[in-house]
Amino acid sequence: MLFPLLCAVALLTATAVPAAGAPHAPPPSAGQGSTVVKTDHGRVRGVSHGSYATFDGIPYAAPPTGPLRWREPAPAAAWQGVRDATQPAPRCVQMPAPGASAVVGSEDCLYLNVTAPTRNPAGKKRPVLVWMHGGAFLGGSGADYSAERLAVRGDTVVVTVNYRLGVFGYFGHPGLGSAPPFGLMDQQAALRWVQENAKGFGGDPRNVTLFGESAGALSTCAHLTSPTAAGLFQRAVLQSGSCLTSFPPGALGPGTPAYEPFAAEADVQTAGAEAARQLGCTTGGADEVLACLRGQGTDRLATAQLMQSFNRPAFGNALLPVAPGQALASGRFHRVPVILGTNHDEMRMFVGLSLAAFPIRTEDDYRARLVDAFGPAAPAVEAQYPAEDHPTPALAWAAALTDRSFTCTTLAAGRAIAVRAPGLPLYGYEFSDPGAPVLSGLPADPGFPYGAAHGFEMPFLFSSLPTERPLTDAQHALSDRMVDYWTGFARTGNPNAAGAPFWPLLHSSSPLPRSVQSLAPGPGGVHTVDAYSAHHCSFWDGMSR
Template identity: 85%
Template sequence: MSHGSYTTFGGIPYAAPPTGPLRWRAPVPAATWHGVRDATTAAQRCVQMPTPGAGAVLGSEDCLYLNVTMPTPKPAGQKRPVLVWMHGGAFLGGSGSDYSTEQLAVRGDTVVVTVNYRLGIFGYFGHPELGSAPPFGLADQQAALRWVRANAERFGGDPGSVTLFGESAGALSICAHLTSPTAVGLFQRAVLQSGSCLMSFPRGALGPGIPAYEPFASQRDVQTAGAEAARQLGCTAGGGDEVLACLRGQSTDRLATAQLMQSFNRPSFGNTLLPVAPDQALASGRFHRVPIIQGTNHDEMRMFVGLSLAAFPIRTENDYRARVVDAFGLAAPAVEAQYPAGHYPTPALAWAAVLTDRSLTCTTLAVGRAIAAHAPGLPLYGYEFSDPDAPVLTGLPANPGFPYGAAHGFEMPFLFSSFPTERPLTDAQRALSDRMVDYWTNFAHTGNPNTPDAPLWPVLRLSSPLAQSVQSLAPGPGGIHPVDAHSAHHCSFWDRLPQ
């Protein structure tokens, strides 16, 4: 569909519908079509975890489609770099069509592709009878990248200049592809926003008693969970073929329950796509040598804490102390001494700061050190999105005395112009948005985010833990400048603390 300065193509199939006998199989090529295909609207999103109180299941299992945005006109002879976006959503929600990419395409002179991939039990199920099947959602993403390699030139794109970028679960996906032997040659650069190979949450981060979270799971653990799910679904009789036929015969609605979806939202390792856990692969130097931008937001975990405050309020220092003890056990006094509640406007903000530093900022910097240790000459850039007044994303609850600041996902409206927020960007924020788009797209063009008219973004130097400057991204004069995130987020403390 033409929009003047850009053209969009929605709902392009990159793999066959993973339904019926193709449920829980690696993606296979989509059927060819003859004549003109309608590409004026995006396809349905992949089946999502149902929201509380919702009726029908949202989305469809027939969902392996992507969307392309390209500037108009298509260049004669010259090929543009391609940006491929993997959405976030905890491997449980989201869709490629949620993101408006025209600013990246037009201002950045790039071709932008957004991708749907299987979610929850449909994307990350395992069972002994499936053997060492790959995580299907990640296999979908690699199939989409192969489609891009085969078809980018049709849209004026360069199949040899692909930048993979994503946020949250999308960034975790990119971590997996960086360490996946089956992703060789599928992308030439990577941008990881608020998610890394070392990210994890301690016990109680999302609420008292909620178990610790690691983003990847062993094949054995996923198979064990799958065998239990099969028992719950009544699929145990007969041999292996009968069990799988029973499981594949279950209705979408019967599988898309909150309990089953949440039981399968961690990609498995111990298969051809991920032979070992990504953090172990990274530590041993088994990752693709491509230029990387990685970063976090200044107040990442305020989003998660804000979502849980109604159910689990943190009103007093005793409430805060109980959360710290739940998360860190014997190390709790050391954590509380490093983060005294009295040093923060409220105990809830103190708790959010603890989790931001421990789970996202410092783990992301540690990834940078691991990369630098094995590939010291690799172009590596770090950032911290730091706008304290970023627009609040639509749907987040208002908590008096608990500003969200630069929380998880709050950089999205600065890259994707129509991302839903409670208010539009200010003039200063729009200027920051333009600058961020320039940085991201120049990186896609050259492997270096810097442009002649922008504040210098230095390469991340990791020779010393005391000199780990990342680019602070905030609006207003002087808002873009290098900062020592390692010191500002107490990373020396977390690096010493047993995990």
């Protein structure tokens, strides 16, 4: 059951994956113009959409194929003439859907997309936002995220990035030594591309905000603590993922293991040696074994087992010397302004995906799940989250997991930053729209409303994400407010602006009184809340000790 569930999580948090061979986007229409920009590797032709232009499928590194598989990203080749940048490049190889036989995506996938306003006053440099997509390090693509609202309303340049996934991005082996995570190296290569090329698109390479959701937020956390990312970005936004995010045993289903998003290098190498044995690559020395592995076809590697066995970035290398949570606690992180936040009902997405296989209909079902996750502490957790205080036992379970895995770990990460860098601009939020449109593809259950579940804030920033219904007028107004907050922060390091509800700083004191900005539609929907108390964080902090 774990493979299909991980696949569903990857696909839903990264939006729907198109069928193999399907075009990513329609060609430019007759009413659209073209525009050409010079990059450090050659000129690219994008599409003008009136108030903004898009440039898709720009290579930022060489294809990591053949002898370049499982190596740091190499420079892309320069080109003559004008390169077409009117359609996205293929997505990186994805976690296969259950029962699928064809590989989705390509190993030749290290491309990025740029969205920029067409109006470009002389000498003006706009802030640059670089988006790292989510998808459990198993799925997703930068092209899934249409950034025109952030670009036009926010007057910013937005870059969305593909990076290697699964076994192609996070494989390790004794023969590779302490190689950094290849997917994270890809992301830093993209950030270096931005440093060299942002100016050509009207952006300021000295004002770059790195932001991401879920695995993209975990990536952002990694770069915050990575010595090799120094100077590559000046601000960071982490949506639904922090340096301390983790899941207890049983969170994804009875008997499933605990989840820590980062793994020790030695553990990844051990898993890689076992994978090599299973693939028949055991003869000769390290060079021969690696040559055998690099000679394997994409389809032999892009299996559910191998992809989900290598979806945790390794630490213990030059990019991540120690686990990001440890680096944060010891003060080894870049001093840049940070926004970090979660959604009010994060785990309802994960629980909703598993209810058909693992229903939670009764209080006994609920208690069994608590015992699976928390062992002897289960009665104490139940006392904090009694089933009778929630509409259903399944919603009680989702609330406990949300607080344990997302809200309180994110607030703890904020405290660690504030303690070690007390003068650093630091802001927290909670997306709290109980009627947020449901992401397409989630199973419907009338007795299990999704509320503000994992990923549900993204359509308020990116208009392209598929949902079961469009935003209401009130939700459009919230979307405008969020775009203004995010892009204002990118511009100055402070999300506040005239006429907007004031967003206070997070502080190191515990608890954190009414300092998290609640984001919900309607009059008074944007206001400060005491998330620490509302989500039982004093209890969970005690559990972690």
